[in-house]
Amino acid sequence: MHSFPRWKIWLILTVLVVSMMASLPNVSTVPSWWPSSLSNPMSLGLDLKGGIHLVLDVDVDKAVEHSVEEDIDTARQSLRKEKIRYRKLAAEAQTLSITIKNDTDIAAAETLLAEIFPSYNMAPAAANIIALTLKEDVAKETREFAVDQAIEVIRGRIDALGTTEPVIVKQGKRRILVQIPGYEDTAHAKDLIGRTAQLEFKLVDEKGDLEKALNGRIPAGDIIMYGPEQSRGTQKSYRQPYLLKKRTELSGNEIADARVSIDSRFNEYAVTLKFNSKGSRRFDKLTEAHVGERFAIVLEGVVNSAPVIRERISGGTAQITGSFSPAEARDLAIVLRAGALPAPVKVVEERSIGPSLGQDSIDQGMNSIIIGMILVLIFMAVYYRLFGLVANIALAFNMLLILAAMSMIGGTLTLPGMAGIVLTIGMAVDANVLIFERIREELHLGKTPLAAIDGGYDKAFSTIVDANITTLIAAIVLFQFGSGPVKGFAVTLSVGILASMFTAITVTRAVVAMSHSKSGRIEKLSI
Amino acid sequence: MELIRPGLNIDFIGKRKAAFMVSALLILLSLGSLAFKGLNFGIDFTGGTLVEVKFDVAPKIADVRAAISPGGYGNAIIQEFGAPEEILIRVQNDDAEKSSNISTAILDALSETFTADAVEMRRVEFVGPQVGEELTEAGIMAVLIAMLAILVYVTFRFQFRFALGADAALLHDITIVLGLFALTGKEFTLPVIAALLTVIGYSLNDTIVVFDRIRENFEANRKRKTPEDETSVVNSSLNQTLARTLMTSITTLLVVLALFFLGGEVIHDFAFALIAGILIGTYSSIYVASPVMMSLAGHFKTDEDEMKELEARP
Numbered sequence: 001m002h003s004f005p006r007w008k009i010w011l012i013l014t015v016l017v018v019s020m021m022a023s024l025p026n027v028s029t030v031p032s033w034w035p036s037s038l039s040n041p042m043s044l045g046l047d048l049k050g051g052i053h054l055v056l057d058v059d060v061d062k063a064v065e066h067s068v069e070e071d072i073d074t075a076r077q078s079l080r081k082e083k084i085r086y087r088k089l090a091a092e093a094q095t096l097s098i099t100i101k102n103d104t105d106i107a108a109a110e111t112l113l114a115e116i117f118p119s120y121n122m123a124p125a126a127a128n129i130i131a132l133t134l135k136e137d138v139a140k141e142t143r144e145f146a147v148d149q150a151i152e153v154i155r156g157r158i159d160a161l162g163t164t165e166p167v168i169v170k171q172g173k174r175r176i177l178v179q180i181p182g183y184e185d186t187a188h189a190k191d192l193i194g195r196t197a198q199l200e201f202k203l204v205d206e207k208g209d210l211e212k213a214l215n216g217r218i219p220a221g222d223i224i225m226y227g228p229e230q231s232r233g234t235q236k237s238y239r240q241p242y243l244l245k246k247r248t249e250l251s252g253n254e255i256a257d258a259r260v261s262i263d264s265r266f267n268e269y270a271v272t273l274k275f276n277s278k279g280s281r282r283f284d285k286l287t288e289a290h291v292g293e294r295f296a297i298v299l300e301g302v303v304n305s306a307p308v309i310r311e312r313i314s315g316g317t318a319q320i321t322g323s324f325s326p327a328e329a330r331d332l333a334i335v336l337r338a339g340a341l342p343a344p345v346k347v348v349e350e351r352s353i354g355p356s357l358g359q360d361s362i363d364q365g366m367n368s369i370i371i372g373m374i375l376v377l378i379f380m381a382v383y384y385r386l387f388g389l390v391a392n393i394a395l396a397f398n399m400l401l402i403l404a405a406m407s408m409i410g411g412t413l414t415l416p417g418m419a420g421i422v423l424t425i426g427m428a429v430d431a432n433v434l435i436f437e438r439i440r441e442e443l444h445l446g447k448t449p450l451a452a453i454d455g456g457y458d459k460a461f462s463t464i465v466d467a468n469i470t471t472l473i474a475a476i477v478l479f480q481f482g483s484g485p486v487k488g489f490a491v492t493l494s495v496g497i498l499a500s501m502f503t504a505i506t507v508t509r510a511v512v513a514m515s516h517s518k519s520g521r522i523e524k525l526s527i
Numbered sequence: 528m529e530l531i532r533p534g535l536n537i538d539f540i541g542k543r544k545a546a547f548m549v550s551a552l553l554i555l556l557s558l559g560s561l562a563f564k565g566l567n568f569g570i571d572f573t574g575g576t577l578v579e580v581k582f583d584v585a586p587k588i589a590d591v592r593a594a595i596s597p598g599g600y601g602n603a604i605i606q607e608f609g610a611p612e613e614i615l616i617r618v619q620n621d622d623a624e625k626s627s628n629i630s631t632a633i634l635d636a637l638s639e640t641f642t643a644d645a646v647e648m649r650r651v652e653f654v655g656p657q658v659g660e661e662l663t664e665a666g667i668m669a670v671l672i673a674m675l676a677i678l679v680y681v682t683f684r685f686q687f688r689f690a691l692g693a694d695a696a697l698l699h700d701i702t703i704v705l706g707l708f709a710l711t712g713k714e715f716t717l718p719v720i721a722a723l724l725t726v727i728g729y730s731l732n733d734t735i736v737v738f739d740r741i742r743e744n745f746e747a748n749r750k751r752k753t754p755e756d757e758t759s760v761v762n763s764s765l766n767q768t769l770a771r772t773l774m775t776s777i778t779t780l781l782v783v784l785a786l787f788f789l790g791g792e793v794i795h796d797f798a799f800a801l802i803a804g805i806l807i808g809t810y811s812s813i814y815v816a817s818p819v820m821m822s823l824a825g826h827f828k829t830d831e832d833e834m835k836e837l838e839a840r841p
Binding site: 430 | 790
């Protein structure tokens with residue numbers, strides 16, 4: 001038998017020491033001088049820890065539509081300023097269409113619009129209508145920005161829940177993955193995350209005729225909006241209509257802070273808003289110009305209240321009331337503080353785990369690993385005797401390597417991941433089975449024990465590589481196409497396969513070589 | 528200890544007609560139950576809501592149904608899950624946008640009827656219709672790509688007819704495991720796809736080991752003065768690797784059985800798919816892969832030069 005190269009023994013020892021060091025953080029706290037790359041424990045997946053897992057879909061097209069609608073205001077103001085008379089301004093999806101009243105103004109209007117809207121493509125005017133279409137790259141940017149902004153807003157809201165280490169990341173083009181470990185109230189979380197929290201201040205059109213408007217004759221530049229549903233007398237539900245100016249004077253974007261407060265007049269819970277400097281100035285101007293009129297506070301499309309402006313308000317604060325429960329007031333303050341979502345979001349996938357199921361899964365997973373391991377250890381020792389014990393050492397080493405590798409790459413252990421480890425236990429000994437069976441064959445062919453060992457390892461090597469690569473192919477495909485927990489299975493399976501090739505080939509060979517080198521001539525192998 | 532005596536010589540290839548009959552029968556049965564009974568797709572693929580709750584005392588299924596009926600979920604699938612106290616409720620998505628709130632409505636209704644302390648949320652899963660379609664696509668893609676990647680790898684390492692033999696064994700295994708899921712009505716979920724891919728990897732692992740030996744023996748055989756025919760070489764290769772094939776199946780089965788009995792309800796079906804797959808995969812690596820490869824002899828260009836070139840590869 002060839003002497004076993006010394007460097008390989010050093011390699012094995014190094015791997016052993018490093019993986020023991022990397023595994024330690026999983027069982028106890030490590031001292032401060034411990035290498036930082038080896039100081040991280042493996043993290044547990046949500047299915048083991050318990051918590052909320054949501055995938056949200058951001059309606060990004062709404063964000064684009066919204067920005068086009070906002071540009072109507074800009075167009076209106078610019079046209080008025082230049083004294084170009086228009087008949088109609090309309091927005092539809094990505095297109096802004098402007099109907100100019102006089103043919104003579106068209107050229108001037110085109111020049112003006114081209115100047116103020118460089119992000120739009122302009123079609124030649126047809127029948128006095130100028131159509132501006134938002135450029136695709138700008139629309140794309142708006143969509144991407146909407147998702148990024150939604151992530152920030154949602155992060156702000158979830159942070160207010162006070163949970164530790166929530167995960168909020170972009171998934172694909174328009175989805176957001178939200179994980180809140182250790183949080184149980186899925187209904188509350190979904191409610192908090194899903195609110196658009198769109199807050200708008202609009203003036204009430206005091207001159208307009210609400211009755212006529214309700215019959216379909218809405219004054220230009222006005223809009224009908226409703227208050228919350230109420231039950232009044234015998235009528236089942238009733239919603240107070242309001243005739244409002246379309247223009248949004250102030251929005252949630254200008255809010256610096258929102259806090260729960262007590263409304264002194266009715267002794268009710270309320271939310272007090274504090275505007276930022278820009279908002280304060282506009283609020284100051286607005287209240288100054290419209291004393292005696294009403295302004296409506298519109299929250300998520302519903303008129304929350306429409307108080308009369310009694311005097312100029314320059315302090316930059318406003319209050320929202322509405323018979324809130326303490327919890328409702330707190331949630332409203334949270335969402336207003338975190339800001340409005342740039343576009344509506346919808347939950348498209350949820351996988352939430354209660355804390356007791358998580359613990360049960362950990363227990364059951366560990367039981368399977370331990371029992372599975374014991375069964376294989378016994379079986380190998382009985383079937384291959386001394387060589388079986390060698391394989392068992394390799395198997396224990398393999399488990400250590402998986403633990404170390406998972407900790408070092410910052411892997412997350414999930415329930416399917418534990419299943420992957422269990423499966424690895426069964427398959428990791430395969431390489432040793434191949435080698436040992438080959439050694440037995442060589443012995444039957446009449447080779448000496450040492451020659452049989454050499455022959456066994458050499459001949460089994462290419463088979464082991466071939467066989468493991470195919471399993472690895474399946475695991476990699478699984479990783480690419482799998483989602484969430486299934487990925488965890490692919491990771492532990494791949495790590496386990498790679499680790500088993502090292503332990504089953506190199507480690508067992510070292511043990512066999514060292515235990516058979518001193519004893520001189522060996523008559524018989526315990527295999 | 529030895530399971531297989533050295534020098535054993537079972538005529539596997541000679542029994543290939545009988546084996547083909549058995550396989551054909553199993554595949555027909557599988558295709559039949561897939562066609563007539565169909566797979567019991569879980570919400571991962573159909574979309575829908577799943578709520579697992581644990582009660583203090585085992586409730587009657589009828590009471591649970593009565594509690595959630597007023598909310599419009601009277602037609603939900605309600606079943607015990609592992610223990611009588613644990614109940615699994617499954618509801619289809621409705622057309623309204625509010626599908627994601629079904630779980631909340633169900634949990635609220637249950638806490639109202641059974642009091643909040645007696646009901647514990649164990650698990651909520653909701654898959655929107657769009658996501659369900661995507662997961663289905665991704666699942667099918669994963670299986671197809673794994674098979675293609677393996678076809679390429681085996682062709683590269685061996686020969687095309689070996690690759691076809693390996694893929695025939697894989698198709699055989701997947702069809703029968705799927706058939707078994709259709710026949711038993713077990714739920715077909717995302718983890719089961721993971722199990723199928725693992726079965727692909729495992730079954731192939733087995734096949735590759737046999738093919739490796741066949742290649743080695745083919746090479747040695749050609750150097751002999753009086754070469755044996757291919758059939759007997761393949762046969763002795765199968766016999767030589769039989770001990771290893773059985774050993775690995777046994778160790779893997781041992782751990783998967785541990786998973787099946789101890790791993791908990793959540794991965795019960797996943798472990799079931801693995802057990803079925805390992806048993807069938809072991810059978811197919813002996814009785815399907817090599818015989819199919821043998822019966823394709825001469826259909827593809829396999830002259831001496833090409834053989835030598837192939838064997839020279841790493």
